[in-house]
Amino acid sequence: MNNKGNIILIGFMGTGKTAVGRRLSSILNMDFFDTDQEIETVTGMTIEQIFKKHGETRFRSEENLMVNKLANKTNCIIATGGGMVLDPVNIDILRNTGVLICLNARPEVIHDRVKRRNNRPLLKKGDTYQNIITLLKEREGLYSCSDYIIDTSDLNFDEIINEILEFLKGQSKAHG
Incomplete structure (x- = not known):
C-alpha cells in the first residue's frame, strides 16, 4: 500500500461497495466516503436528478472533481x-492514494439487489436485467485495474469483510 493508506472500493452497482465500506470503516476506525453521496451533498441533487437535468457527462465530471x-x-x-x-x-488518481479492491457479483445477483429500489439512472429505460448485462459487457476488463477482486454473490458482509482484512494483512506483510 502507498503512504496515504486508503482503501478504495470499486465495482459495478449493487455489489455492496457502500455497505461493505461503512462496516469496514468502523472495524478499522477509518473515515468513510461514498463518492455518490459526496456528489449529492455538494450539488444538492440526487444522482438521478443530476442525470435527468444535466446528463451523464455532467455527472462524470462531478465524479472526477470528487475523486480529486x-x-x-x-x-x-x-x-x-x-x-x-x-x-x-x-x-490513476485513486491508485495513487491506496489499494483498489473490486467487488463484483453475477448479473442475476446484481439484478436482485438493485431491483428493490431502482434509483439507478443507467437502468431506468427498458429491461433492467438486460441493461445490467449490457453495462457489464461494456465495462468488462475495466475493473481489472484493482489489486484484489472479490465476488460478493454468495458471501455475507462478514465474509466479504474478512476476505478484505485477510488481503490487507497480506499486503502489510509484503510491504512491511
Whole structure:
C-alpha cells in the first residue's frame, strides 16, 4: 500500500461497495466516503436528478472533481460509483492514494439487489436485467485495474469483510 493508506472500493452497482465500506470503516476506525453521496451533498441533487437535468457527462465530471478532492484524504475508505472506472484518470488518481479492491457479483445477483429500489439512472429505460448485462459487457476488463477482486454473490458482509482484512494483512506483510 502507498503512504496515504486508503482503501478504495470499486465495482459495478449493487455489489455492496457502500455497505461493505461503512462496516469496514468502523472495524478499522477509518473515515468513510461514498463518492455518490459526496456528489449529492455538494450539488444538492440526487444522482438521478443530476442525470435527468444535466446528463451523464455532467455527472462524470462531478465524479472526477470528487475523486480529486478525496485524493487528498489519508487513512480512509472510499466507495466509488459503479462507473468510476470509465475514466482512466480517476483510476490513476485513486491508485495513487491506496489499494483498489473490486467487488463484483453475477448479473442475476446484481439484478436482485438493485431491483428493490431502482434509483439507478443507467437502468431506468427498458429491461433492467438486460441493461445490467449490457453495462457489464461494456465495462468488462475495466475493473481489472484493482489489486484484489472479490465476488460478493454468495458471501455475507462478514465474509466479504474478512476476505478484505485477510488481503490487507497480506499486503502489510509484503510491504512491511
